[in-house]
Amino acid sequence: MPLEIKVLGWRAAGLRCVDHEVNFQKKDDQTHRISLIQMPNGNGKTTTLELLRAALSGAELENVNRFAKSGSSAGEFELKLLLNKKRTTVIMNFDFDAGKLHYTTTRGKGKVSGFDPPIEFKQFMNENFVNFFVFDGELAQNLLDQTKTNADSVINHLFQINVLKIIEDRVKTHWDIHRAKVKATDQVGLTRRTNKVVLLSQRLKEAETKLSELRARKTKLEYAIKIQTNEFDRQIKGGKKAQDDLIASRDKIVHLEGRSREAASALLDQMRDPCSLSPLISARLIDFRQGLDRVKLPESAAREFFEELAEEELCICGREINCTIAQAIRVRALQYLGSDDVSLLNGIKSSIDSSTGISGQLAEELSRTVLGLDDSEKQLAEARTELDRLVSLAKVDPKVRQADAELEDLKARLLKIDAGLEDFDDDNETIPDDKLLCIAVIKKKLKEAEGELAEITKTVQIKAKRDVLVTILQDAWTSASTIMKRELRTQANVRINELLPNNKIEIEGIDGALRLAGKERGSVGETLSVGYAFLSCLYNRAQHQIPFIVDSPAGPLDLDVRSEISALVPKLSGQFIAFLISSELQNFTKPLSKNCDDIQYLTIFRRGLDDYDQSAKKQKSHMETADGFIVMGQNFFESFQLEKQ
């Protein structure tokens, strides 16, 4: 967005210059196109310019006491600006006793301490840039001195080429933030993570296939065992009784296993009360419970009671609770449990009471269940022995022995498969990826690996995009800057030739400062002309509107060049403010008035010039300050002639 700076006016008091106040404002926040301020030498023109530069840049001035008016202990300079049509006032308060300067800025958000223009204006309102629009002969010389001028920076800011650098910085910052969040950023990391995803995907496929195969083999074996068991029964000779005995024995085992399982479940349930397993636990709990009573925990009053009491004006005993007492109560309240803690501790105590109160009964029940379980297990063992006996009897027959051997072989194979299946339950995540079998763990690791791969893939892509974008931005910046400087140089040289057709002077290049062809510098007039030519081209082309404030715009110029410059001045900027002395008016103000119909004339001088004092007082538009006069109007301006200029 193009920016616009306008100077509405300023006021100086208690400073080395004549106390004065100037106002460049017309109606509706418009300012005069050209404001000419005539100020004789010795009235503080240089001081005023230095103050203006400071107020426009927030510069930290050295030796502030040099700005003091004789006998003055404080001074103030107030600059009123219009920044994109919004008022901003910068005030510089000088404390000469302390030798200090303090800035205050007033704008939309109110008054703030320090120099604080809107952030977008700081690219212009700084010490380097301000020299390009508060300009004097010395600064014209500086335009040719690389150690004192950075014209590149001004061109960059004025033509917004710096936006390319800002975007480049943003791109780099975005990348830096992204890079800080990720672990790997390069191709090696990408390959490593890709390989991991591939390996885990293969491992998942292999594990699923292997698991499926094992399960199928198990189902097949279980069926084979069932068939073989029937075959075994069928081979048993000795009549139906022997077969019935075997079946009955097996049924008994199944029945007893069920009973045993039920008893074990009941025992487990009883064990879920810790007091039932060991009297030691009950004893410890009772000790703990009594210990809590002994130390009076939880207290009958909770912390909240005391915290609320600290907020009261009077204690429950009627005594006043002042700040000290309230603070003491709050500190000591921390020694009490909160109401939730109190409730929990009371709950724990109740649970202990309930459980330990019947711990004997629980222990007895548990013993009974254990005895019942022992009995079931004993009967189960006997039933298994009986089955073994029956099987042994039957195995006298070679065919039965053969059937049994085959059955045992099937069972052994089933056990092996079960052991193999067990490996698939091993969820130990520290097993190397290529040895993993647990499907859940492989899936989890694969998901993580895919996440990491996605992250680095995105990162590598972002890095590539960043590199391309930064190259484009840098090329664009170099190109824009070179083209801009070349065009400015060509235009400025055309203008220099118009101003100084016989001087054979031209700008050869812009490398920080302006470089003249064939010479380091010209005469003072030549240098000022080159400066005007360059700056007029600079400001004419820029979208931003910046005022141009010049000290002695025509002083060192030859008379014929002055009229040329006066034609140039209205084109320099939307607001041109110049400080002049009477000797500069010749061949400058008249041609200027022909080129512009909106010129404001101001004459400022220190009191003590009797004729002019009297004359000033007769003027309708005049202002008298503590030590001087400000007179508005062209007639007084043109009639004001001091011999010593």
Added chain:
Amino acid sequence: MTPFRIRNDAKKWFKNIRDDGFNTDFDSFYICFLVGVLTSTRKENVLTSETSELVDYFPDRFRERAKLLVGVFLTTELNILGIQMKEKKIVHNAIIKLVKPESPSYLSEEGVKLFNSYAAGGFEKLLDWFDEKPIRLATFLRELTRAVRDNSEDLNIEGGTV
């Protein structure tokens, strides 16, 4: 909230009886904890990667005994810390570090970690007591009650960290 965690090797050790009667892995965890507090044995510094996350509350049949189990834990921990139940301030400070009434387990983060360390330590004791991993719940529980009884003399002496 910080969850209870069971050692992976304990989970594997209990696998057969997990299928034979334990309702959840919390039963395995509870048995380990019980042995840990009975023997006042803690095992700290177990890597998280070597454990599996359970729930952050006392589930199923343990729900109604949650406060009792917290009581058992506090009793053991205060005992291990050598805290005499005489100094109110010391007891108060020790308890306040371990409990958190608004937590689903009533335990603070530190409390849960220590609770887990008793379960981890208890599993070490089970490995001492049992030559092989259990196959049937009935056999295991009978042997466990016997082991607790047989070791009851040792249980009266001060325990410690494994």
